[in-house]
Amino acid sequence: MLRIIIALFFLAAPLLAVADPLPSWKDTENRDRIIAFVEMVTDPESVDYVTPAARVAVFDNDGTLWAEQPVYFQLTFAMERLAELAKADPSILTTPTLEAAANGDLNALVEGGHDALIEVLDATHSGISVEEFKTIAAGWLNTARHPATDLPYDQMTYQPMVELLRYLRDEGFKTYIVSGGGLHFMRVFAEDAYGIPPEQVLGTYAAATYETSDGAPAIIKAPGIAFIDDKEGKPINIERTIGRRPILAVGNSDGDFAMLEWTTAGHGPRLGVLIHHTDAEREWAYDRESHIGKLVDGLDKGPDLGWIIVDMAQDWDRIYTGGE
Numbered sequence: 001m002l003r004i005i006i007a008l009f010f011l012a013a014p015l016l017a018v019a020d021p022l023p024s025w026k027d028t029e030n031r032d033r034i035i036a037f038v039e040m041v042t043d044p045e046s047v048d049y050v051t052p053a054a055r056v057a058v059f060d061n062d063g064t065l066w067a068e069q070p071v072y073f074q075l076t077f078a079m080e081r082l083a084e085l086a087k088a089d090p091s092i093l094t095t096p097t098l099e100a101a102a103n104g105d106l107n108a109l110v111e112g113g114h115d116a117l118i119e120v121l122d123a124t125h126s127g128i129s130v131e132e133f134k135t136i137a138a139g140w141l142n143t144a145r146h147p148a149t150d151l152p153y154d155q156m157t158y159q160p161m162v163e164l165l166r167y168l169r170d171e172g173f174k175t176y177i178v179s180g181g182g183l184h185f186m187r188v189f190a191e192d193a194y195g196i197p198p199e200q201v202l203g204t205y206a207a208a209t210y211e212t213s214d215g216a217p218a219i220i221k222a223p224g225i226a227f228i229d230d231k232e233g234k235p236i237n238i239e240r241t242i243g244r245r246p247i248l249a250v251g252n253s254d255g256d257f258a259m260l261e262w263t264t265a266g267h268g269p270r271l272g273v274l275i276h277h278t279d280a281e282r283e284w285a286y287d288r289e290s291h292i293g294k295l296v297d298g299l300d301k302g303p304d305l306g307w308i309i310v311d312m313a314q315d316w317d318r319i320y321t322g323g324e
Helices: 003-013 029-042 073-088 096-102 104-123 132-145 159-170 183-194 233-241 255-262 297-301
Strands: 056-060 173-184 203-212 216-227 248-251 271-276 308-311
Touching: 029 096, 029 159, 029 271, 029 308, 073 096, 073 104, 096 104, 104 216, 132 183, 132 216, 159 173, 159 183, 159 248, 173 216, 173 233, 173 255, 183 203, 203 233, 233 308, 248 255, 255 271, 255 297, 271 297
Parallel strands: 056 173, 056 248, 173 203, 248 271, 271 308
Antiparallel strands: 203 216
């Protein structure tokens, strides 16, 4: 009897449905190209087989793994933290920039450019230990809600991308975040949100000092930016930190262009993917004229470089991990 059951099982096996690795992706050419690439580099019989050690995939975060409109979520965190600090001590608002940020005047902050942003980050991110900062950021993420969706910010991760990350890891890839966002801010939520541990998160980081107080050592976040993980800085940081050129890179803006260009210029099978924000109904539609996530070179040059341009409206059946 047991032999009969086993025989029936193997006869039926070819008819069993294979679990869809990307259930939130629509059945489109772009989805098929991604799956075909993964199958090609993981098949030991393929001439394009890539050993597990070399299966490195890198992902931008803002606009690629989670939303980024109307402003980067970390900037919202900084402005709200500044307002909270100012309630306790109004004297910290020593400049018009800090006053504008504490009052939620985003336009004034944008007009101030890079210097204004650094001023706000210095006021809210420095002078405390890394551990204290992570506790504060985690508390904010646990309570804050996005003004347009009313979702917690860490539920505005993209379900199709979470599936892609999981699929890649199931196929022996090692997945990394390589983002212009703050290193310590992203490390607070990346493992829970994406399954990416802190040591596989690369980002912009501030200056720091090593200090002891009452015999307790700590890393203290200091004013100023030590490294900006954006544009050409991304491949530099990947080479410095990971030590391998990725075979797959995913981004959404021209800030990611160098990372995709460097990745796909390597020898052997390579793939670049850009997420194009085209869904004004379920998310936002923006590219060439956007103040955040501007996408020009990627649209103009990416297709000729063999990159996949994912159309959110056409390729994704679902957007966020939360609220649907």
